[in-house]
Amino acid sequence: MAIQSKRRRGGFVSFPIGRTNKLLCDCRVNGTNCKRLLLFAVVAPTKPFVVLTREPRKDEKLASLLKSKGINFVSIPCVKQEKTEEFNDFVQSITNLEDCNYSWMVITSPEAADMLIEAWKLSGKPTLPLLAAVGKSTANRLHNLVEKHDHLFIPTIATGQSLAEQLPILKENAKVYYPTSALASPLLEKILRERGFLVMRWNIYTTVPNEWTQEQQKLAESCSIVAFGSPSAVRVWSERVAYQPVSACIGKTTAEACNKFGFKLIFSAKEPGLEGWTSAIEEAVHYCSKLHHDS
Known part of the structure; x- marks a missing residue:
């Protein structure tokens, strides 16, 4: 046909x-x-x-x-992705993130990775926490950031649940920065909090028809x-x-x-x-x- x-x-x-x-x-x-x-x-x-x-x-x-x-x-x-009103605030927030003692920045989709890279460039390419990606496809999008970071964590199974369960605890009350979709399930942050992490979620984009x-x-x-x-x-x-x-x-x-x-x-x-x-x-x-x- x-x-x-x-x-x-x-x-x-x-x-x-x-x-x-x-x-x-x-x-x-x-x-x-x-x-x-x-x-x-x-x-x-x-x-x-x-x-x-x-x-x-x-x-x-x-x-x-x-x-x-x-x-x-x-x-x-x-569907297509659009930035939310929080995106501009997120750009400003990562400018001085190095002073806030965050252990990890968690990225759970290629779309979130693209949004992070754009925000990072707009904010002057500041130093970010250690990066954690849900899988190889997401990690590949972060190659520009990985050049400036010596560590990128990827779980053994490419799911948000596995990422939350396997993310290394580097210190007590470790803090996680989590830029994601407004439609993303709360499961990942729930598991992280149960493990003792302090999670700051940012809904920086959403999905529309x-x-x-x-x-x-x-x-x-x-x-x-x-x-x-x-x-x-x-x-x-x-x-x-x-x-x-x-x-x-x-x-x-x-x-x-x-x-x-x-x-x-x-x-x-x-x-x-x-x-x-x-x-x-x-x-x-x-x-x-x-x-x-x-x-």
Whole structure:
């Protein structure tokens, strides 16, 4: 099945087989002309296609893995991140953080890492506490900061719970700085406090629905599989698409959200990280391909 998209002046353009394609589309959102970047790959026209629900720049590695496995995909971002009012206060707060004797700064997502780096640059690149990242993807985003720090803690399992349970206690009543999403679960800080840490949480960004074009809406309503990277994406999809395809989830929390919103066929990563999520997507594709073949 070839994936197609409307050109500006009518007609259709087909995407080449075997290549990841970036397409900048003209569209109207809420009455305003704008540009929208879409990410497509048509590897095997007879196979079902997967919808990726994160922003294209965040899914480039996932897209590369799917392409290598011959899996068709299209990008329809469900959510985007926006700074909260607390962000500017956070920028000011880290200027003199070195004098406040914080032991750790805990980062639990690539998005939080990006926000921290921006705040760090705006505040004049001050010295920060020791850094703790939830997993390798988040740690990789912190490479600019790691150059200025000789220690970066990563738990054995890439979850917030594992990070909270394994974070080293360097001294009694150690203090933790925790910049995160306004929608983040309180579980991590709860566990840290139970272990004796003093936690300062900052809600520096939040997740909001992303606008869709008419073409994206049509593709969403006809896809075989949707790959979810967060509960927020599941919620937005459920509000916009009556049809519930097979879902492939990045982890347990997102899979639980799919179950809550009534998805019947849910494949979830057995191991945290991109490879585990890719395997879940691959399992979903095999299931749908077999279903199509048997019918």
